[in-house]
Amino acid sequence: MAQAYMTETGNGGSEPEPSRSGLRRRLADLRRDRGIWRRGLVTAGLAALVSLVMIFHADLPNDVGNLGSLTETFLPWLGLAVPVLLVTAVIRKSATALISILLTAAVWANLFGGLVTDKSGGGGNLMVVTHNVDADNADPRGTAESVAGSGAEVLALTELKAGAVPVYEKALAGVYKYHAVEGTVGVWSKYPLSSSAPVDIKMGWTRAMRTTVDTAHGRVAVFVAHLPSVRVKLNAGFTANQRDNSADALGAALASEPLKKVVLLGDLNGTMNDRALSEVTSQMRSTQGAAGDGFGFSWPAGFPMARIDQIMVRGITPDASWTLPRTGSDHLPVAARMTVKD
Numbered sequence: 184m185a186q187a188y189m190t191e192t193g194n195g196g197s198e199p200e201p202s203r204s205g206l207r208r209r210l211a212d213l214r215r216d217r218g219i220w221r222r223g224l225v226t227a228g229l230a231a232l233v234s235l236v237m238i239f240h241a242d243l244p245n246d247v248g249n250l251g252s253l254t255e256t257f258l259p260w261l262g263l264a265v266p267v268l269l270v271t272a273v274i275r276k277s278a279t280a281l282i283s284i285l286l287t288a289a290v291w292a293n294l295f296g297g298l299v300t301d302k303s304g305g306g307g308n309l310m311v312v313t314h315n316v317d318a319d320n321a322d323p324r325g326t327a328e329s330v331a332g333s334g335a336e337v338l339a340l341t342e343l344k345a346g347a348v349p350v351y352e353k354a355l356a357g358v359y360k361y362h363a364v365e366g367t368v369g370v371w372s373k374y375p376l377s378s379s380a381p382v383d384i385k386m387g388w389t390r391a392m393r394t395t396v397d398t399a400h401g402r403v404a405v406f407v408a409h410l411p412s413v414r415v416k417l418n419a420g421f422t423a424n425q426r427d428n429s430a431d432a433l434g435a436a437l438a439s440e441p442l443k444k445v446v447l448l449g450d451l452n453g454t455m456n457d458r459a460l461s462e463v464t465s466q467m468r469s470t471q472g473a474a475g476d477g478f479g480f481s482w483p484a485g486f487p488m489a490r491i492d493q494i495m496v497r498g499i500t501p502d503a504s505w506t507l508p509r510t511g512s513d514h515l516p517v518a519a520r521m522t523v524k525d
Contacts (some may be wrong), residue, residue, distance in 0.1 A: 220277075220279050222276065223280030223281075229264070231287075233261050234290045236254065237287075240254055240456070251458060252423055258456050265288045298477065299478075302473065303475065304474065308523055309522070310518065311335055311448060311494060311521070312338050313448035314340055314507075315341045315512060317512035320511045321511055322511035336373045336398070337372045337446075341368045348364055352364075359372055361375055370396075382408070386429060390410075403444045403445070405445075406447045408429075409449050411452065413452055449493065469493065469495055474520075475503075480515075502520045503520045
């Protein structure tokens with residue numbers, strides 16, 4: 184019976200395990216295959232191009248269709264090129280392409296790997312929420328009740344339609360004792376507000392404001408802004424000049440703020456990578472980058488692709504940042520916990 188389980192060779196011994204011998208043969212074939220370095224050069228070139236775009240995105244020109252800002256808005260998505268190109272490299276059996284793709288993956292991990300990990304922590308003595316409620320929101324009351332249920336002490340709403348403001352005021356009155364609305368933006372707070380006023384962001388109507396929130400740990404200057412929308416047009420590219428001018432004006436207002444503790448909330452219609460927001464991002468700290476639980480994409484709500492709704496701080500320590508469940512808006516609400524020191 185033992186012979187039934189033994190395969191004999193000509194010299195009386197048993198054959199090597201098929202898997203091990205097959206692997207050895209494949210490795211030997213690859214060593215003899217001189218084309219392994221010559222194949223897949225196009226794939227390797229594409230991987231190198233993706234790497235260069237990620238590394239030198241700040242040098243991409245904005246003169247033609249704001250190409251640089253458009254690329255920076257969706258920069259993290261360039262990582263999707265890695266698995267696609269990797270499959271091609273494996274099919275082509277190209278060592279050159281494989282090495283180039285691994286370098287691309289390393290570049291992406293260096294730029295965005297920190298956003299993938301959960302950096303949020305416990306603690307914090309102030310929770311804030313910002314939400315673009317959408318002027319065409321069919322359920323403003325439901326949206327208000329949803330964000331009020333988050334537990335935030337300070338709530339900022341943007342894209343408030345004049346006719347819907349009374350609905351938000353009534354729905355939020357039971358949770359927030361204080362509120363101020365300027366144009367299409369507003370702040371609701373459990374703490375007293377003072378010195379509420381519009382902020383001129385060069386639009387001709389009010390889409391930004393500033394107020395002082397008298398928190399349990401001191402006064403905090405709260406800015407709420409809704410920068411102009413950007414458009415992608417076939418004949419004009421990424422049209423964002425008005426957004427860029429408004430960002431510069433908002434940056435100037437933030438720079439002139441006398442209070443040391445500052446929070447910026449709102450829809451900036453741009454990501455932290457977008458150079459056009461540098462007048463703002465250079466002096467404020469992103470809660471998502473410092474204490475987020477992932478990329479935190481907030482728009483569009485159905486399939487979020489970019490983080491354009493921001494919570495940023497100065498003189499305050501961010502502890503956690505995350506997105507809230509979808510409401511009747513085309514944006515997701517964004518929340519953050521932070522520590523305001525006395």
